[in-house]
Amino acid sequence: MKTFAVARNVLRRVINDVRTLALIVILPLFFVLLYGNSFSGSYRDLTIVLVNQDNGLASVRTAEVGRITLDVGLAKAFTDALDREMFDVVEIEDPDEAAARVQEPDVWAALVFPRPFSNAVVNEAVRASGERRVIVDGDTVTLLPSDPIEAPLTRLVIDDGNPLIASAIRGAFNEAFAEVLASQQSSVTAETLLEVEALYGGAIRMLDFTAPGIIGFAMTLITVMLTAMAVVRERTSGTLTRILIAPISAWQVTLGYTLAFSLIGIFQAAELFLASQILFDIRFIGNPGVAALIIILFTVGLQGIATLISTLAKNEAQAMQFVLFLLIPSLMVSGVFWPLETMPPTIRPLSYVSPLTYANSSLRKVMLMGGGVGDIRLELAVLGAFALVMLALSVLSMRRQGYTA
Amino acid sequence: MAGEQVVRAEGIQKSFERRIVLNDLSLSVAQGQLYGLAGSNGAGKTTLIRTLCGILRPDKGEAHLLGWRMPSSRVRSQLGYMPQDFAVYEDLTVLQNLEFFGGLYELRRSQIRGRADELLDLVQLSDRKKQRVGTLSGGMRRRVSLAISLLHKPRLIFLDEPTAGVDPKLRRTLWNDFNRLASEDVTLIVTTHMVEEVLRCHVVGFLSAGRLLTEGTPEEILSETQTSNLDDAFIVLQERGEAKR
Numbered sequence: 276m277k278t279f280a281v282a283r284n285v286l287r288r289v290i291n292d293v294r295t296l297a298l299i300v301i302l303p304l305f306f307v308l309l310y311g312n313s314f315s316g317s318y319r320d321l322t323i324v325l326v327n328q329d330n331g332l333a334s335v336r337t338a339e340v341g342r343i344t345l346d347v348g349l350a351k352a353f354t355d356a357l358d359r360e361m362f363d364v365v366e367i368e369d370p371d372e373a374a375a376r377v378q379e380p381d382v383w384a385a386l387v388f389p390r391p392f393s394n395a396v397v398n399e400a401v402r403a404s405g406e407r408r409v410i411v412d413g414d415t416v417t418l419l420p421s422d423p424i425e426a427p428l429t430r431l432v433i434d435d436g437n438p439l440i441a442s443a444i445r446g447a448f449n450e451a452f453a454e455v456l457a458s459q460q461s462s463v464t465a466e467t468l469l470e471v472e473a474l475y476g477g478a479i480r481m482l483d484f485t486a487p488g489i490i491g492f493a494m495t496l497i498t499v500m501l502t503a504m505a506v507v508r509e510r511t512s513g514t515l516t517r518i519l520i521a522p523i524s525a526w527q528v529t530l531g532y533t534l535a536f537s538l539i540g541i542f543q544a545a546e547l548f549l550a551s552q553i554l555f556d557i558r559f560i561g562n563p564g565v566a567a568l569i570i571i572l573f574t575v576g577l578q579g580i581a582t583l584i585s586t587l588a589k590n591e592a593q594a595m596q597f598v599l600f601l602l603i604p605s606l607m608v609s610g611v612f613w614p615l616e617t618m619p620p621t622i623r624p625l626s627y628v629s630p631l632t633y634a635n636s637s638l639r640k641v642m643l644m645g646g647g648v649g650d651i652r653l654e655l656a657v658l659g660a661f662a663l664v665m666l667a668l669s670v671l672s673m674r675r676q677g678y679t680a
Numbered sequence: 681m682a683g684e685q686v687v688r689a690e691g692i693q694k695s696f697e698r699r700i701v702l703n704d705l706s707l708s709v710a711q712g713q714l715y716g717l718a719g720s721n722g723a724g725k726t727t728l729i730r731t732l733c734g735i736l737r738p739d740k741g742e743a744h745l746l747g748w749r750m751p752s753s754r755v756r757s758q759l760g761y762m763p764q765d766f767a768v769y770e771d772l773t774v775l776q777n778l779e780f781f782g783g784l785y786e787l788r789r790s791q792i793r794g795r796a797d798e799l800l801d802l803v804q805l806s807d808r809k810k811q812r813v814g815t816l817s818g819g820m821r822r823r824v825s826l827a828i829s830l831l832h833k834p835r836l837i838f839l840d841e842p843t844a845g846v847d848p849k850l851r852r853t854l855w856n857d858f859n860r861l862a863s864e865d866v867t868l869i870v871t872t873h874m875v876e877e878v879l880r881c882h883v884v885g886f887l888s889a890g891r892l893l894t895e896g897t898p899e900e901i902l903s904e905t906q907t908s909n910l911d912d913a914f915i916v917l918q919e920r921g922e923a924k925r
Contacts, residue, residue: 512765512766512767512768512769512770513763513765513766513767514767514768514769516735516763516767517761517763517767517781517828518784519735520733520734520735520756520759520761521756521757521781521784521785522753522756522757522784522785522786523784524753
């Protein structure tokens with residue numbers, strides 16, 4: 276009976292605490308909705324550049340009439356077979372320009388079909404299957420195998436900075452090739468037709484790809500939790516009021532907090548980077564100074580989030596719940612595990628307001644691709660603006676908490 | 681002794697969630713006065729102190745400290761405040777607490793050390809200087825809090841229940857020291873729910889249900905209520921107040 280009394284008391288306290296009750300009810304539902312929506316599994320609007328030099332013709336020996344020319348247009352058939360929801364296809368003329376454009380942030384791959392593409396595929400198919408009867412202009416002709424044709428391979432230049440997207444693109448291309456080859460009853464596989472050139476030489480593993488986001492998330496979790504708890508404790512113990520009665524402005528208090536926790540954040544980041552490199556050989560080819568700049572801006576902004584959380588939370592337990600309520604969704608929508616490109620448009624606005632999106636994206640560019648300040652201008656601008664706005668809101672929040680504690 | 685009015689409150693009204701906590705309250709305290717604010721629990725003492733200090737904004741009325749309308753940042757360096765909660769860092773030592781708050785008042789490290797020795801002697805915690813506050817008893821933490829509020833030698837000091845949980849001998853010492861500070865022209869407003877304690881104050885205000893029942897010297901109050909001690913005087917005045925309502 277005493278056990279029930281204790282349990283009843285705990286539940287009564289939870290029910291009396293409206294915020295905790297709301298979090299208990301809403302949090303699981305919120306996570307499920309977000310998880311289900313944020314990972315749709317399908318990619319959208321990936322830009323690829325295509326150069327179609329294929330003349331569409333195949334010259335094949337026949338038993339009846341010597342050589343005939345078939346107009347099969349296989350490169351075009353490939354293009355038509357691509358999933359148009361997944362790809363935005365940009366067709367250009369120059370193969371070198373196509374390969375160069377893969378360096379652009381929004382272009383994921385370039386595919387260059389050589390002039391004798393159709394010819395090579397059809398002859399290869401006939402050679403592999405032996406004689407084959409087909410109807411041409413109403414007459415049945417027997418296609419005969421010819422000597423292997425030395426045709427250049429189709430060139431695929433792919434941005435493998437994001438292994439998930441690179442793998443999805445190759446999967447989609449293989450499907451389209453398979454469709455085209457099936458139309459020719461060919462046993463040839465797509466892989467034998469392709470000359471693949473990966474931008475990063477396949478050096479970026481899934482572990483490397485997720486590491487910047489995980490490091491960013493670990494920093495977020497620890498920094499926000501530490502700061503929010505510290506401010507709540509400062510307020511509930513009365514020391515914040517005591518501080519604000521002294522000749523010190525809310526600005527100075529906020530900056531003091533920011534300075535202390537930024538130092539802790541930077542120390543943690545250094546520890547995370549070092550440990551991940553030493554223990555798991557995580558790729559880090561960029562400038563550590565640039566990574567530090569990202570971390571500083573990011574950490575300052577996180578202080579602000581933490582201070583705002585502490586305004587809403589009546590006690591440390593509530594602060595912890597608010598931290599989880601905000602941070603776990605940020606992990607889901609910030610492109611840490613699955614690319615933003617897979618997210619439905621309804622969820623993407625959440626990605627764009629999550630600072631982790633920009634920290635993750637910029638750290639990825641620096642760590643994995645050796646990017647410099649110029650490559651992460653947008654992310655630095657967003658993180659800088661985020662830090663300033665959050666700092667200003669923290670001051671207001673600090674003042675309010677000090678005077679209403 | 682009575683100099684300029686360093687505390688002046690007029691028509692202060694403050695409510696929390698529609699419950700009136702301070703009701704049209706006015707008071708004034710002259711420089712060098714030891715003003716005792718006594719009242720039962722929930723009478724509004726802490727709310728009054730916090731409103732006077734500028735921590736809370738009154739719904740109506742206004743408060744002036746040292747000539748400045750509150751809230752004002754201009755009086756902060758001359759203001760000492762000891763809240764009812766301990767408001768100390770439990771994870772720091774006694775000395776570290778004093779060093780931090782001393783720093784906020786721009787005291788030099790050597791000044792803080794000197795003042796810390798004096799004040800810890802006063803609150804009888806000299807031997808606990810390097811002990812973490814979290815390991816001290818409740819009464820000792822309150823004494824640390826008192827030391828912090830006196831650290832920067834403020835001209836005007838608000839002490840909210842400074843003697844709660846303090847043993848009788850030390851309580852007497854503290855009241856002696858409050859009187860000594862007042863004799864040095866420092867103004868003190870001290871709250872207590874132990875009415876008899878304010879016998880040692882120059883001026884006493886009795887607070888009940890957010891209203892000031894009376895204000896005067898202990899002798900004046902005893903004479904007005906025809907009682908022999910302040911406890912009885914408070915009860916008489918409280919009953920009169922209730923009868924009026």
